[in-house]
Structure formats: C-alpha cells, structure tokens
Amino acid sequence: MTDHPLPFRDPQLSFALRTDDLLGRLTLDERIAMLHQFAPAVERLGLGPFRTGQEALHGVAWMGPATVFPQAVGLGATWNDDLVRRVGEAVGNEVRAKRAQDDRVGLNVWAPTVNLLRHPLWGRGEEGYSEDPALTSAVAVAYTRGLRGDDPHYWRTAPVLKHWLAHNNETDRDTASSSVRPRVLHEYDLRAFRDAVRAGAVAGVMPAYNLVNGRPNHVSPLLEQHLRSWTDQPLVVCSDAGAPSNLVDSEHYFDTHEEATAAALKAGVDSFTDHGTDSTVMTGRIRDALDKGLLDESDIDTAVRRLLAMRFALGEFDPELDPYAQVDDLDTEEHRALALEAAEQAVVLLRNDGLLPLAPGRGHTVAVVGLLADDCKLDWYSGTLMHRSTPLDGIRERYGADNVVHTEGVDRVRLKTSEGWLRVPEADGTQDGEARGAEGALDPALLAGRTDLPPLTCGDEATELALVDWGDGVLTLRTDEGLYLSVADDGYVRASADEPGGWVVQETFRMEAVGGHDGGHRLLHMGTGGYVSVAADGAKVAVSGEKISRDDATVFESETVEHGADAVARVAAAADTVIVVAGNDPHINGRETEDRTTLALPAQQDRLWRAAHAANPRTVLVLSSAYPYAVVDAAAALPALLWTAHGGQAAGTALARVLAGDVSPAGRLPQTWYASDDDLPGLFDYDVIGSRQTYLYFGGTPLFPFGHGLGYTDFTYSELRTELDGELLRVSLTVTNDGATPADEVAQVYVRRAGPVGAARPSPKGLGRLLGSLDDPTDLPLRKLVAHRRVHLAPGAQERLDFTVSREELGHWSVAHGRWTVEPGAYEILAGASSADVRLTATEVVDVEAQGPRPVVARGLEAVDYDRQTGTVILDRTKTEGDVVAAASAGEEGHLFYRACDFGEGVEGLAFLVSGEGSVAVTVGGHSLSTLFSGDQGPYAYRTVEAVLDLRGVHELRVGLSGSVRLARIDVIPRKESA
Structure with a gap:
C-alpha cells in the first residue's frame, strides 16, 4: 500500500510523460472508445467522460443563456486585435462557468472559423472574419489567445480552427471539390490557418466537408505535410459531423467504411464526430479496420496520445492546480460592457x-x-x-x-380559400398560459414545434398576417401577436414560433401562382417540401409523414390589406x-x-x-x-x-x-462590396488569382472597397518611414486627429510590386480573367495587407505607429522552383485608411538574386505547377497523395501554360505521366504535336507517354488535355551520350 499517485496523476511530471503513462494503462478497447466525440469514462482509472466539440463562435452556443457578441464577420469588421482577444477571454470564461453548471458543456471549443470570405454569396460568410488572409490571421490569433488563456501550462479552453481547407460553398458541400493550385494554396488558403497555429494558441483543426483537388479533406495529406509541421504541439484533428460516413455514403471515395475510417485515422483525424452520441458505429468500424489489417495499434495510439495531451492541458487531472477551474464569469457587468463595445466598434x-x-x-x-x-x-x-x-x-x-x-x-395580407378565410384559432387559457412566462413574454422553447396548439383552419373571420419576402420568394407569415406560422412534426400548420430557426427552418413558405395572375396561389412549405392543404381538421403539409402534393394543395386568394x-x-x-x-x-x-x-x-x-x-x-x-x-x-x-x-x-x-x-x-x-453579381466569379471557382477575386486581384470598381469605413472626424497621415532590415521590413507613420471629435482610426499598410505588376488588370470577365496578363508571369496582387492598427485619438492628438513586417510578405510561392520567393526589384509600401484610400507611399528595393527560369531538366514539371490555365481542374493523383490536372469538361480541351522552361543544352523530348484516355497536345519551341492514347485502366493507373522533340534553351510550354486524361508530371528525355 502506497500513497504515491500513479505517474499520470503526478503534477510534478511533464504532460508528455504523464500522457505516455496513462496511454500505457489503457486497454485497446478503452483507447478505441476515446476516438469518438463522446468518449466514455474509464472508471477503473478515475477518468471521467470527455466530449470534443463546444460551439463558441461569438459566445457559448446551444447551451442556454450566455453573452452574445457580434457575429464573427462583425468582429472582423472591428479590425481590433486587442478587442477580439478580450472577447475570446470572455467567451472562454463563460465556457468554463457553464461547464461548472452543466457537464454537457465541453472545453474543447470548435472556434473560430477561419475560412476566408472569398465569395460573398457563401452561406456561412457570417462565420468568417475576412476575405484577406492577413486580417483573418490577426483576428484568429487574437480570439484563440483569449480562448486559450495566458497560463503557461493550463488552457482555459482548447480552440479548434474550422474548416480545413478551401471551404466556401454550401451547395453540394460534401461532394464538391475545390480546385486549388499551389500558389493559391500557399499564399491564400493555408495562410488563414498557419499564423494562429504558429502562435501556439490552437489545439487543433476540423476538416471541412468538401474535397480539395479531388480528395476529401478528411483524408488530406496536407494535415501532416503542412498543419502539423507548423508546431511541435500535439494538434487534435476533430472530424466534422457525419463526415467520416460521407467518405463512403455521399462521396463514394472508398468502398467500405472500414477503409474510409482507417484512411482518415492514418491521414491524421483523431476524433470522429459521427452518429451523434452513439459511439458504437465508429468504434466498431475502427475495430474491424484493425482486424482486417487496415490499421495498426500504433495508429490508434498516435491519435489517443494527442487527445490525452489536450485533456491534460485543460487541467482535467489537476483541478487543484488549474487556474480556470473556479471561473464563474457568466453575464458579468464586464461582459455586458464588452458586448456593447464590440458592437459599437463593428x-x-x-x-x-x-x-x-x-x-x-x-x-x-x-x-x-x-x-x-x-x-x-x-x-x-x-x-x-x-x-x-x-x-x-x-x-x-x-x-x-x-x-x-x-x-x-411588412405587407399585411389575408388569405382566402373556397371554404373561407384562413384563421388562427384561439388557444384555450391553459395552453396560452403555459406558452407565456411570468411577465407574459412568449417563451420560444415552449412555442416552437408545439403540437398542443390548434392548427390553422378556415372560417368567416380572417387572421391578418404580416408577410415578409426575404428574397428568392421565400416568405414568412406572422400574426399580430408576433407568432410565425410553423410546421410541427405532425405536419400541421400552427402559429407557434417566435422566430424562424432550427437546423431545418419550419417557418418559411413560397407562394406559387396558379393559372395566371388572378388564379390564386398554392402555398409551399420550404422545410418539408409539402403544400398546405386546409381540411376540416386544420391546415397541414403532411399526413402520416407523406407530403401533400401540388394536386392536393389548397388554392388561396391573397388580399393585401396594406x-x-x-x-x-x-x-x-x-x-x-x-x-x-x-x-x-x-x-x-x-x-x-x-x-x-x-x-x-x-x-x-x-x-x-x-x-x-x-x-x-x-x-x-x-x-x-x-x-x-x-x-x-x-x-x-x-x-x-x-x-x-x-x-x-x-x-x-x-x-x-x-x-x-x-x-x-x-x-x-x-x-469587398461588389457593385453587381456580374463582378463575381463562379461559386466553385477557388482560383482567386486566375479569376481575379477579392481586393487582392479584382480589377473592377467595387461599390465599397476592402478596408473602407468613414467616421465623424478627419485624420491625416504623415512621416512615412520604411526600412528593409535583413529579413524584416520596418514601417512607421504618424496619424493625427485633425477634427473636434475623439475617435478611432484604423491605419492600414499594404505592399505591392512596383511597375507593371501594380498596373491596371484585365477585365474580370472572359478569357482575360482566366489568363491574366501575358506580360505578368507571377500575377502578384494589386495590393496586399501586411499590417494594421486601430488607435483612439483625442482631437488634435497624434500617435506614431511602428510596424514590423517579415520580408517574406513581399514574396509569393514560386511554382517554377517549389518554394517561397521574394523577387529582386522595387516594392511599394502603401499606408492609408483603406485599400483604395492610400495617403502615403514609399519604395524599397530588394537586392537579391533573381530565381531564373524553370530548371526543367533538373526538376521536371509537376503538372499542377502551371502559371496559367483555361478549362482544367485539379484532381487527386492517388487517394493518399499528389495532384494531377485534367480537362474540366470531357467534351472540351483544357490548356496549361508554363512560362520560361529551361531545357538547357538540349533534350530529345518530353515524357508525360498520365492516366485515363484521350490526347495530350504540346506546343513548345516552334513545335506542335498531339499524342492520342487509349486503354483506360482507371484514374490511378499511370503510364508514360513520350513526345519526341528537339528542344534547347528557354521556351514557354503549352499543353492541351482532352478526354479523361489526367496529367501528373512532365519530365524531359535526355539526349543520349555520343558513342
């Protein structure tokens, strides 16, 4: 008998040693059970249950009353890192406080969302911070630092960034593939995640539902190649809800769930969010994958070790040492004041x-x-x-x-049928009393989805309804008492919701005209897809689960009262x-x-x-x-x-x-606020460079530019000083409040390559939009945010602002050399009040050796490393790694352009690594030829097709792809040595 604790309980040991000790004490079944979102307790070791996932995007979500801060895009609009950090602290403290009240509240928070707001029609744009990677990174670093806390050992909460990677469409979100070329990957999408991870305040990431380059994010090699290379911290990867099953069910990427689960675990997914609280399905798949040799126990141990490390950091095993264990900051005066401050600054x-x-x-x-x-x-x-x-x-x-x-x-209307006016019957006193709180306020928890209230009927008296068309013909209908018409599980229509809401909104309808202008309307319920029919027992959209058809729908005459x-x-x-x-x-x-x-x-x-x-x-x-x-x-x-x-x-x-x-x-x-839908690229076009998206590349005139915002006073900018100091760019400037009103100003610093790169760009439509400028081989941004600061100045006051920027911010990803590159030449530093309101400029010259043409003989060409393209798409080379390029449409040829390819003293031809069948056409050095081949053995069956060409020196290479051809790589055929 000894009083010494087990090593994993000993706070004198490092978390790493304690994690290894605990891992070694767990049985295989106990370790497998920990891989589900809802990990059960291990009572024999005194371990409680653990849940990954607590939503905390702008306050504690889904767990009852909490301080509600502005939406994430509103926090982005503050451009105030310090404010956002304080909001993160408040949210983290409220997570802790609510955890003390309710053990369903998790300390592993799934926030923030750092997907870039590339496309303004994306349905989840409210969840992101900005279209710009630098601003998104700054705000994400601030929010996660607040959530994480300042203690060197213990974490207030464990933030998980969402959603890895290149996720900007809800349409077909679990089957659509984002085609992301290397420059966009390195300069845009990865950047949004990288800085927050490097800052040390992120516990992990959540992969997105979509595919990137033909491969689901949940089996992405980028998790190991990039994400986990940015930190020595054991990052946890939590799957999105249902996504592990999607690998088979909707994406058909794998034939069996055992294969899919094993592939996700090997790719780096640690916690599986699937089948709700029922862990048996996922743990069964993991066990079956192990039995079939698709997994090793070491794969399971790697994931469990990362999960346990997070639990140690959250203080689960050291409640007496955890500085956040007794936090009870919920709805404090400070949090209320902070919510107001954040709303004002947004x-x-x-x-x-x-x-x-x-x-x-x-x-x-x-x-x-x-x-x-x-x-x-x-x-x-x-x-x-x-x-x-x-x-x-x-x-x-x-x-x-x-x-x-x-x-x-609102438009006030009455609806009439052949049987009379549509009306909302009065509920009896007991029901109405139960639906209202002590002060008569309607309780949404009691109203939404109720089945004990009477459904709508027809009669001699009409209920006047407030009709709102929210766009696209999507309507809500509301009574004078503030109750929305809603549909409950039994299919009847009642006035029973105080707001539209829920995962499937049951309060929206659409009116469909019948037989011309005066023929009346059918009322389609959007949530169920059923039509409203008014019978003796009331209005309904479904009977015994079967939706009311169009033929059986009631036809309504609409009378506008006002x-x-x-x-x-x-x-x-x-x-x-x-x-x-x-x-x-x-x-x-x-x-x-x-x-x-x-x-x-x-x-x-x-x-x-x-x-x-x-x-x-x-x-x-x-x-x-x-x-x-x-x-x-x-x-x-x-x-x-x-x-x-x-x-x-x-x-x-x-x-x-x-x-x-x-x-x-x-x-x-x-x-950016665009002036017209015509300014927008396709929703699924993720090539921000080629299609001229965001303020970085858009060459048109926006309605309001990125960074725009006015105030009630005037600020002047002066004394811009810049200096290249080794690997750093130092920038300083003075901002003065010239008005009579105390106010904030947001100073913004941008950079751009001087000369033709900063000149006017081609039209954002048509071929020019796809190819970019033929004189611009690197297609650098029109301007790029590198620093910002929000300052408060009294009337007449001024402040000197100093910024330190990494010199690499002047660079870009070189597809020719496969590395980050800062080219020699002049760079402009722009300071002002927005991306379009530049007050001061300076120029710095970078004196480095130019990178030179593509060393094709030495490195070959990865097909995806093109400079420009038309009509192509990037797909997966294999299910585990690599990219290929194919024609986007089987009926049209796609084209790839590779600038300045150096064939040295001469080669005998080119060798194309391809799969599929069709043709590869080559134009280079005055030669043009096309190779047709067949014998398709599937997308991953590669073979080499040669084109004999006498090439030497530097040329542009153009490649055309047709049919189902997937081009993986191009190598040279060296000249044979003379005998």
Whole structure:
C-alpha cells in the first residue's frame, strides 16, 4: 500500500510523460472508445467522460443563456486585435462557468472559423472574419489567445480552427471539390490557418466537408505535410459531423467504411464526430479496420496520445492546480460592457454627406422603420439572449420614446380559400398560459414545434398576417401577436414560433401562382417540401409523414390589406429623419447548408428605403446583415449608409450611440462590396488569382472597397518611414486627429510590386480573367495587407505607429522552383485608411538574386505547377497523395501554360505521366504535336507517354488535355551520350 499517485496523476511530471503513462494503462478497447466525440469514462482509472466539440463562435452556443457578441464577420469588421482577444477571454470564461453548471458543456471549443470570405454569396460568410488572409490571421490569433488563456501550462479552453481547407460553398458541400493550385494554396488558403497555429494558441483543426483537388479533406495529406509541421504541439484533428460516413455514403471515395475510417485515422483525424452520441458505429468500424489489417495499434495510439495531451492541458487531472477551474464569469457587468463595445466598434459608416451624427433634440422626430427595425437577430451559432437591444430599443432610449415613431413595413395580407378565410384559432387559457412566462413574454422553447396548439383552419373571420419576402420568394407569415406560422412534426400548420430557426427552418413558405395572375396561389412549405392543404381538421403539409402534393394543395386568394411601403412612406413623411433598418435573417437565404443566389437586397426591402426616401430625403439606410449587398442605388441616393453584422445582445444600443455621435464609427469592411453579381466569379471557382477575386486581384470598381469605413472626424497621415532590415521590413507613420471629435482610426499598410505588376488588370470577365496578363508571369496582387492598427485619438492628438513586417510578405510561392520567393526589384509600401484610400507611399528595393527560369531538366514539371490555365481542374493523383490536372469538361480541351522552361543544352523530348484516355497536345519551341492514347485502366493507373522533340534553351510550354486524361508530371528525355 502506497500513497504515491500513479505517474499520470503526478503534477510534478511533464504532460508528455504523464500522457505516455496513462496511454500505457489503457486497454485497446478503452483507447478505441476515446476516438469518438463522446468518449466514455474509464472508471477503473478515475477518468471521467470527455466530449470534443463546444460551439463558441461569438459566445457559448446551444447551451442556454450566455453573452452574445457580434457575429464573427462583425468582429472582423472591428479590425481590433486587442478587442477580439478580450472577447475570446470572455467567451472562454463563460465556457468554463457553464461547464461548472452543466457537464454537457465541453472545453474543447470548435472556434473560430477561419475560412476566408472569398465569395460573398457563401452561406456561412457570417462565420468568417475576412476575405484577406492577413486580417483573418490577426483576428484568429487574437480570439484563440483569449480562448486559450495566458497560463503557461493550463488552457482555459482548447480552440479548434474550422474548416480545413478551401471551404466556401454550401451547395453540394460534401461532394464538391475545390480546385486549388499551389500558389493559391500557399499564399491564400493555408495562410488563414498557419499564423494562429504558429502562435501556439490552437489545439487543433476540423476538416471541412468538401474535397480539395479531388480528395476529401478528411483524408488530406496536407494535415501532416503542412498543419502539423507548423508546431511541435500535439494538434487534435476533430472530424466534422457525419463526415467520416460521407467518405463512403455521399462521396463514394472508398468502398467500405472500414477503409474510409482507417484512411482518415492514418491521414491524421483523431476524433470522429459521427452518429451523434452513439459511439458504437465508429468504434466498431475502427475495430474491424484493425482486424482486417487496415490499421495498426500504433495508429490508434498516435491519435489517443494527442487527445490525452489536450485533456491534460485543460487541467482535467489537476483541478487543484488549474487556474480556470473556479471561473464563474457568466453575464458579468464586464461582459455586458464588452458586448456593447464590440458592437459599437463593428459598425461601418459606408457613406455620409453630413447628415450624421444625428444629435438628439427635443421635438426632433425620428422614424425607425424596416423589417429589422425592432429585431435582434441570432444565428445558428448564437447562445440564448439574456439581454436584447433592437435598433428601435436603442434609438428610443437614446432619443426619447416620445421622439421616435415606428412601423415595420411588412405587407399585411389575408388569405382566402373556397371554404373561407384562413384563421388562427384561439388557444384555450391553459395552453396560452403555459406558452407565456411570468411577465407574459412568449417563451420560444415552449412555442416552437408545439403540437398542443390548434392548427390553422378556415372560417368567416380572417387572421391578418404580416408577410415578409426575404428574397428568392421565400416568405414568412406572422400574426399580430408576433407568432410565425410553423410546421410541427405532425405536419400541421400552427402559429407557434417566435422566430424562424432550427437546423431545418419550419417557418418559411413560397407562394406559387396558379393559372395566371388572378388564379390564386398554392402555398409551399420550404422545410418539408409539402403544400398546405386546409381540411376540416386544420391546415397541414403532411399526413402520416407523406407530403401533400401540388394536386392536393389548397388554392388561396391573397388580399393585401396594406403594403408595407405605404406604411413606411406615411411614417417617414411625418418625421424629421428616417432610419431604415434592412438586412437578412441569418436562418433564411444564406446560412449553413444554403448559399445566397444574389448580392441584391430583397425586393421588398428595396421598396421600403425607396418609399422612405421619396417621402423624406433625410433617410439613413442601416444594413444589419451577415453579408454584403450590392446597393448601388441606395449608395448614390441616400445621404447616409451604414453596415453592421448582427451585433448580438447590444446591437441596438450600439447603433443608437453611433447615430447620435456618442461614438464615432470606425469599423472597416473586412471584405469587398461588389457593385453587381456580374463582378463575381463562379461559386466553385477557388482560383482567386486566375479569376481575379477579392481586393487582392479584382480589377473592377467595387461599390465599397476592402478596408473602407468613414467616421465623424478627419485624420491625416504623415512621416512615412520604411526600412528593409535583413529579413524584416520596418514601417512607421504618424496619424493625427485633425477634427473636434475623439475617435478611432484604423491605419492600414499594404505592399505591392512596383511597375507593371501594380498596373491596371484585365477585365474580370472572359478569357482575360482566366489568363491574366501575358506580360505578368507571377500575377502578384494589386495590393496586399501586411499590417494594421486601430488607435483612439483625442482631437488634435497624434500617435506614431511602428510596424514590423517579415520580408517574406513581399514574396509569393514560386511554382517554377517549389518554394517561397521574394523577387529582386522595387516594392511599394502603401499606408492609408483603406485599400483604395492610400495617403502615403514609399519604395524599397530588394537586392537579391533573381530565381531564373524553370530548371526543367533538373526538376521536371509537376503538372499542377502551371502559371496559367483555361478549362482544367485539379484532381487527386492517388487517394493518399499528389495532384494531377485534367480537362474540366470531357467534351472540351483544357490548356496549361508554363512560362520560361529551361531545357538547357538540349533534350530529345518530353515524357508525360498520365492516366485515363484521350490526347495530350504540346506546343513548345516552334513545335506542335498531339499524342492520342487509349486503354483506360482507371484514374490511378499511370503510364508514360513520350513526345519526341528537339528542344534547347528557354521556351514557354503549352499543353492541351482532352478526354479523361489526367496529367501528373512532365519530365524531359535526355539526349543520349555520343558513342
């Protein structure tokens, strides 16, 4: 009998030694069980259960009341690393506090999302920080440092970055492949993850659902080749929900689940999130893979070791030493103040001709109108609000309720059938009482999905409904009591939800015209795909699980009682100033599982600001949204325009303080606002360089540029100094507040290659967009953010800002040499208030040796290392590693262009490593020939096809691909030595 603890319980030992000791004490079954998201307890060793995964994107999500901060894209709009770090600290502390109340709350948090906001129609754009990798990295580092905490040994929470890699589409998200060439991979997508991992505050990553270059992210070799090369820390890779099964079920990448599970584990996935809390399916697959020789026990031990290391870091085995074990910071005064500060700093003033700030004054009437005027929208990853401030709430509080008038601007309608008017029956007193809280407030937890409320019926009296078209014809219908029509599991339609929401939204409908303009409408329920039918037992969309068909749908006549635009015009005309609040509902038309279809503001909301402005020229448009909009007419016509992401619990108070001038707005756009859908590339086009995406490459004129944002005072920039000091670029400048208002300014520093690289770019459409400039072999960015800082200055005050930038930020990934390269020559350093508002410039010259042409004889050519392409796609060379290039369409030839290929003193020809069947056409050095071959043995059966060519010196090589040919590599055929 001894009092000495087991080694893994001994806090005097290192975490690594303790982890190894504990691992050695676990049985094989116990180790396998730990690979599921819900790892069971090991009672014989005193280990409790452990869960990977707690959503904490902008507050603790899904676990009841918590402080709700602005959406992630709003945090990105603050451009304030210090603020975001403090938000991370608060969220981490609330995770700890809620963990003490509820052991379902996990300390391994799945946040933040660092996918770049490449495409503004991506449905999950609200979850990211920016389209720019440098800004995204800075904000992610700040947030994860806050979540992780400052203790050198123990972690407040263990952040996991989402979603690895190149994930920007919800459409076909588990089957679509992102074609990512090496330059985009190294300069864009990897960068978003790299800096946060290197900063040491990240516990792991979550692979995305999609494929990259034809290979699912959950079996990506990049996890080991790049992610785990950035740190010595044992990073944990947690699968996305259901993704392990997708490898077989939807992607058909493997024939069996045992093969798929083994491949994911070998590629680096450590924790499998699949089949909910039922771990038996995944552990059974792992056991079967082990029995079939697809896995070794060492593969299992490698993953479990990483998971145990995370648990040690979270203090699970040292509660008496864990500095965060007793944290109880939930809904503190400091957190409420921080939520307000973050919401204020996220507001971006897009346009202002002097109408703002709007000082409160006695007798000065403000009309607050619009579909979001009296709403505080949450999203899928929000917590439950403990405090709620809508724009109307905030403006009434700041300007005085007697000086504020309001109308929502909804269309008010009545629906009639052949049997009478559609109506909402009154619930009996018991049911109604149960649905309301102590103060009469509707309890969403009791209302949504209820089946004890009576369904809608038809009768002599109509229920007037508020109809909102959120865009694309997607409607919500709401009663005067604020209850949305919703469909419960039994298929009946009831007025039973206080907001649209849920994984499958049950509160949205679409009206389909029947037999022309006057033929009435069918009502399609979007959540089930069934049509509304009103029978004697009430309105329903399904019977016994079977959806109501179109033929059996009830036809409704719609009578408009009042158009929302008329109500807005009436209120606007009677007010001194109008504030129109428009935007999106984060559960509708753009969210996880659903991409947007257009940048346009929904037509119903477009009519509202136009009606307000026609009645009152002193109209301000506030866009409260998760995404950019192409509001060209509004930007031209209105005196003031603002944007803020959904700002959490303090959104309304923050907006009112900005409007009143209590706070000078200093938010900056974290992504480009384009003027038209025509400016956008295809949703699935991940080549930001070739298709001229984001502010880095876009050659057109945006509606509002990246980094844009105005304020209520003027700042001047002066005394720019730059110096190349070895591997560092040092930049300093002075910012002065020349106005009479204390305010924040966001100083931004960009770099670009001087000369032709910074000149005007080709049209973003057509062939020029695909090829880029023939005179520009490297296609460097128009400008690239390398540093930023948000500073607060009193009137007349100035501050000297110093920035230190790695010289490698001037460079790019060289496909010719397979390494990061800084070319010799002149580089411009640009300082100013946005990517388009440059106040100061300087030039530095890099004096290094030029890299020279492609050493084809020595290195050969990887097919994917092209300079330009048209009509091709990148796919997987094998299921475990490598890339190939193929024609994007079997019926059209794809083309690859390789610049400055050096064939030295001469070669006899080229050897193409290919699979599939079709043809390879070559144009080089004045020669053109095409080789046709057949005998397709599958995509991974490679063979060498030779083209005899007499080549010497430096030439551009052009390769055409047709059919199902996959080109992996090009090598030279050396000259035979003379006898």
